[in-house]
Amino acid sequence: MQLATYIQDLLYRYECVIIPGFGAFLTQYESARIDSDSNTLYPPGKSISFNRQLQTNDGLLANYIASVDGSSYETALDKLRTFTRNLSVELSEGKTVSVEKIGVFKINEAQAVQFIPSEKGNFNTASFGLVPFVGTSIQREVYKEEVAALEAETPLLFTPERREKYPYLKYAAVALIAVSISGLVGFNIYKNNVAEYNFAEKQKADALLDKQIQEATFVIENPLPPLKVTVPKQTGTYHIVAGAFRIEANAYKKIALLSEKGFTPRYIGKNKYGLHEVVYQSYEDRVEALQSLRNIKNTENKDAWLLVKKLD
Numbered sequence: 001m002q003l004a005t006y007i008q009d010l011l012y013r014y015e016c017v018i019i020p021g022f023g024a025f026l027t028q029y030e031s032a033r034i035d036s037d038s039n040t041l042y043p044p045g046k047s048i049s050f051n052r053q054l055q056t057n058d059g060l061l062a063n064y065i066a067s068v069d070g071s072s073y074e075t076a077l078d079k080l081r082t083f084t085r086n087l088s089v090e091l092s093e094g095k096t097v098s099v100e101k102i103g104v105f106k107i108n109e110a111q112a113v114q115f116i117p118s119e120k121g122n123f124n125t126a127s128f129g130l131v132p133f134v135g136t137s138i139q140r141e142v143y144k145e146e147v148a149a150l151e152a153e154t155p156l157l158f159t160p161e162r163r164e165k166y167p168y169l170k171y172a173a174v175a176l177i178a179v180s181i182s183g184l185v186g187f188n189i190y191k192n193n194v195a196e197y198n199f200a201e202k203q204k205a206d207a208l209l210d211k212q213i214q215e216a217t218f219v220i221e222n223p224l225p226p227l228k229v230t231v232p233k234q235t236g237t238y239h240i241v242a243g244a245f246r247i248e249a250n251a252y253k254k255i256a257l258l259s260e261k262g263f264t265p266r267y268i269g270k271n272k273y274g275l276h277e278v279v280y281q282s283y284e285d286r287v288e289a290l291q292s293l294r295n296i297k298n299t300e301n302k303d304a305w306l307l308v309k310k311l312d
Helices: 003-013 060-069 073-092 140-153 160-165 168-215 248-260 286-299
Strands: 016-019 023-030 033-035 040-042 045-051 097-099 103-107 113-117 238-245 266-270 276-283 305-308
Touching (some): 003 016, 003 023, 016 073, 045 103, 045 113, 060 073, 238 248, 238 286, 248 266, 248 276, 286 305
Antiparallel strands (some): 033 040, 097 103, 238 305, 266 276
């Protein structure tokens, strides 16, 4: 299935990839986890789900196919229609259709399309090259029980005869305890004296500093004139879309990233699919917008596209 490669490429970069007339793949970040049954550590990834309700073409997949194949947009749409038609026919015949590294489709008992995601693919770019790691379990409790059993079998016995054999050890222990107590008391007295001295010196320093601040005079002979910054408000009905995000926080991260690159991006709200859209810039003139779009596609983002919409 050739189109599976295109869908895989887009799932690395986008959270929603729509197959027109069939449905949409949705991805969501998944943190690292441990399977205690198999002692397997799985790296962070993206969980994939499928939404049959999102079928309206948003242009993302078709534009990407056209740019990779070097074909027209209409030719890319024809490929998508053929792909969708063949997929629907195979499912209606009761077959299980596999999409490489993404998952499989089949018709369940309720005669609805069921998607089962693949466990092999990981579309989180931050985890590229990481694979599940199988470790060995640490038998702490078992070792603890073995030590307890050994202690029960070989107890340490101290008889009165052995204690009386070395009577001077008893007096040495008493002397050591006395020396320790006296040293501890002396250390506490020394520590209290140091703390009182430091507190008194701090009060003197604070009082001297307050006096110097009260007597100081600050004079600025040539104050700078106030700086006025005028930020032009973006208007227009032609918008170059940088991306659409299911999570709003990701949209603002994209805005910050584009601002660092010198663009003037902004958030234009949710589209009809509930995705948060971010644009590079808005234009009043269509020709100017198309020229800017061509430049962005060549230098920045091949998947950028032009949205014609009048914003409030």
